[in-house]
Amino acid sequence: xxxxxxxxxxxxxxxxxxxxxxxxxxxxxxxxxxxxxxxxxxxxxxxxxxxxxxxxxxxxxxxxxxxxxxxxxxxxxxxxxxxxxxxxxxxxxxxxxxxxxxxxxxxxxxxxxxxxxxxxxxxxxxxxxxxxxxxxxxxxxxxxxxxxxxxxxxxxxxxxxxxxxxxxxxxxxxxxxxxxxxxxxxxxxxxxxxxxxxxxxxxxxxxxxxxxxxxxxxxxxxxxxxxxxxxxxxxxxxxxxxxxxxxxxxx
Amino acid sequence: xxxxxxxxxxxxxxxxxxxxxxxxxxxxxxxxxxxxxxxxxxxxxxxxxxxxxxxxxxxxxxxxxxxxxxxxxxxxxxxxxxxxxxxxxxxxxxxxxxxxxxxxxxxxxxxxxxxxxxxxxxxxxxxxxxxxxxxxxxxxxxxxxxxxxxxxxxxxxxxxxxxxxxxxxxxxxxxxxxxxxxxxxxxxxxxxxxx
Numbered sequence: 259x260x261x262x263x264x265x266x267x268x269x270x271x272x273x274x275x276x277x278x279x280x281x282x283x284x285x286x287x288x289x290x291x292x293x294x295x296x297x298x299x300x301x302x303x304x305x306x307x308x309x310x311x312x313x314x315x316x317x318x319x320x321x322x323x324x325x326x327x328x329x330x331x332x333x334x335x336x337x338x339x340x341x342x343x344x345x346x347x348x349x350x351x352x353x354x355x356x357x358x359x360x361x362x363x364x365x366x367x368x369x370x371x372x373x374x375x376x377x378x379x380x381x382x383x384x385x386x387x388x389x390x391x392x393x394x395x396x397x398x399x400x401x402x403x404x405x406x407x408x409x410x411x412x413x414x415x416x417x418x419x420x421x422x423x424x425x426x427x428x429x430x431x432x433x434x435x436x437x438x439x440x441x442x443x444x445x446x447x448x449x450x451x452x453x454x455x456x457x458x459x460x461x462x463x464x465x466x467x468x469x470x471x472x473x474x475x476x477x478x479x480x481x482x483x484x485x486x487x488x489x490x491x492x493x494x495x496x497x498x499x500x501x502x503x504x505x506x507x508x509x
Numbered sequence: 510x511x512x513x514x515x516x517x518x519x520x521x522x523x524x525x526x527x528x529x530x531x532x533x534x535x536x537x538x539x540x541x542x543x544x545x546x547x548x549x550x551x552x553x554x555x556x557x558x559x560x561x562x563x564x565x566x567x568x569x570x571x572x573x574x575x576x577x578x579x580x581x582x583x584x585x586x587x588x589x590x591x592x593x594x595x596x597x598x599x600x601x602x603x604x605x606x607x608x609x610x611x612x613x614x615x616x617x618x619x620x621x622x623x624x625x626x627x628x629x630x631x632x633x634x635x636x637x638x639x640x641x642x643x644x645x646x647x648x649x650x651x652x653x654x655x656x657x658x659x660x661x662x663x664x665x666x667x668x669x670x671x672x673x674x675x676x677x678x679x680x681x682x683x684x685x686x687x688x689x690x691x692x693x694x695x696x697x698x699x700x701x702x703x704x
Contacts, residue, residue, distance in 0.1 A: 271621075274525050274527075309653050310652065310653040311653060312692075334690065334692060335691075338653075342653045342654075342656035342657045343656075344660075345657060345661060345664075348617070348619070348653070348657040352620050355620060356619075359620075495622075497619060497622035498619035498620045500622075501619035501622075506617070506624065506625060
């Protein structure tokens with residue numbers, strides 16, 4: 259079956275002499291692994307631009323039951339060279355790609371595809387000093403688009419409403435904040451100041467919120483990584499997230 | 510696992526060789542004299558025993574320094590930084606470059622867990638700090654990861670008395686503008702130069 263769909267390159271790996279195996283986020287087929295035969299030597303079908311985070315129209319030969327589709331053509335309409343002009347943009351976009359690859363399968367999800375495209379555009383256009391925050395906002399938007407946004411206004415255990423201006427304990431396994439009573443009963447988690455909770459709420463609802471000190475960004479990154487690690491539950495490290503947290507721009 | 514399967518699965522790990530080709534090669538070797546098979550096995554052992562990275566530039570060599578680092582006719586003021594040792598061969602085939610090289614041993618790839626500490630960056634900085642290098646030419650691949658790697662190296666070299674340049678990108682020689690993709694044309698236009 260030939261599938262022609264909007265697609266975005268999430269990962270690229272050289273394969274044999276002249277081919278590449280790509281992970282594509284597609285509008286109509288979810289996240290798919292494809293082989294692009296001869297992509298490293300022939301410019302006829304793919305041009306020069308089948309690069310990381312490039313977006314365009316892909317034609318895939320899909321055979322039911324197979325893990326690897328064949329990419330027959332990729333017409334790139336929207337490369338994102340701006341992501342390589344700053345190391346925080348690059349590592350942030352890589353973390354977003356890792357999030358999508360680890361959390362989605364081959365089911366069609368047009369809204370997730372559009373959200374991903376917008377998030378990568380936002381990171382590509384972010385000021386270098388703000389790239390970390392923009393990537394963080396994008397990651398929570400993707401989490402929300404995946405339908406696993408944390409509970410931030412009501413207790414994730416007993417569903418009691420929480421005052422917006424009070425600190426709350428964020429418990430990863432429970433899937434959000436806890437009220438005082440449940441926090442006493444359930445150990446662990448991280449204390450979330452009201453401003454951090456408001457920022458999380460804004461980001462998961464598609465809005466925006468500032469971050470003050472660099473330490474706040476690092477605390478938010480850690481919270482997100484722990485939340486994902488808890489819910490992925492496969493024990494595999496989040497390599498791109500770790501690189502993003504390290505901050506290569508300071509290397 | 511039988512000896513035939515064992516060799517076939519080892520051969521199938523090589524680039525460009527699939528399972529069927531690996532089996533064909535295995536059966537071909539079985540038809541050869543034992544002496545020929547021994548020669549092949551010895552060559553492979555010698556290769557892995559003798560070949561190692563050059564202590565200065567990380568190119569592959571059988572000596573302490575590679576043939577380029579030993580060559581007194583090369584210009585040590587020009588230092589070309591590449592991702593892999595195999596990239597040196599491509600540049601040397603062009604016959605235009607007379608400087609020396611530095612092999613990074615890869616490129617930044619957060620998704621594959623490759624970071625600055627996995628590259629030979631500290632050795633590069635040491636070479637530049639030792640003096641004598643006037644220009645560092647970044648010849649990493651023209652991909653997003655290659656660009657990010659070039660940017661990282663540029664940042665690391667900032668403040669040192671050396672100019673950092675990037676190899677140009679654009680239309681291939683002998684190609685038709687009509688058939689070039691939009692990204693390549695855009696890059697060729699942005700990197701245009703005065704005639």
